[in-house]
Amino acid sequence: MLKSAAITNIGQKRKLNQDSFYTSDAPVGRFPNLYIVADGMGGHRAGDFASRYAVDRVVEAIRSSDRGEPRELVQRALAEANRGLRDTAAEHEEYYGMGTTFVLCTVDGDRMMAVNVGDSRLYIVSADGTIRQVTVDHSLVEEMVLAGGLDKRVARTHPDKNIITRAVGAEEELMLDYFSETIRSGDTILMCTDGLTNMVEDERIAQIVHEDGTEDERARELVNEANRNGGRDNITVILIEPYPMGE
16 A cells, blocks of 8 residues: 655745645556646746646546556646646736646556656655656756766756756647656655755755655655755655555
8 A cells, every 4th residue: 555745835935836736545547546746837826827737637637537558648638738728828918938847656566657747856765765866857957967068966056957848838749758667665756846856965855755754754854954955946745655664
């Protein structure tokens, strides 16, 4: 039985939370469970609308679908959300330029499927404390890192850190990245927006994930750590334990 915890926070320097999330340890449609994190952009009102709209549309599409493989379902659901955001932006000037990052995962036995657009992330933290980013950021600085022109640690504080190259609602053709991973006993899945990763180093994140306490307490401590370090953005964290302690 999976156990998860989620927390979201506006951060010390923000007035409105543009993050949205969804968690279900129980089945959703054909999915055995479902976890989503989204981070909106395009102004306060537009960003809040974009992230919530994308999450709601994808959850509803998955819940109501009775056909297709998981990858096909997600692709179809996100395509619908992408069209909906673009249509809304075309009809309402205040929503022009809006979009949202999006990372989704589902776990079936020892297999995890993940999908991402933008720079919200999914990590696996192993029992030995090793942390590994599974998703790849769709951002300008990540392209610089992959090209060998920028060090990964420097990228965290680069002035162009927030320029993303893909988002739901940004382009007519939505490009998704898919990942499939084997989950082992002791692994913890971490999903988060960049409000966490811009403020807390990966190694410190792994330390907090392995601290004593419940999933809720550790998720809250990750948010607290980001705020202690400046909390410049919205912060959303989901922790998922496919093999809870004692099982």
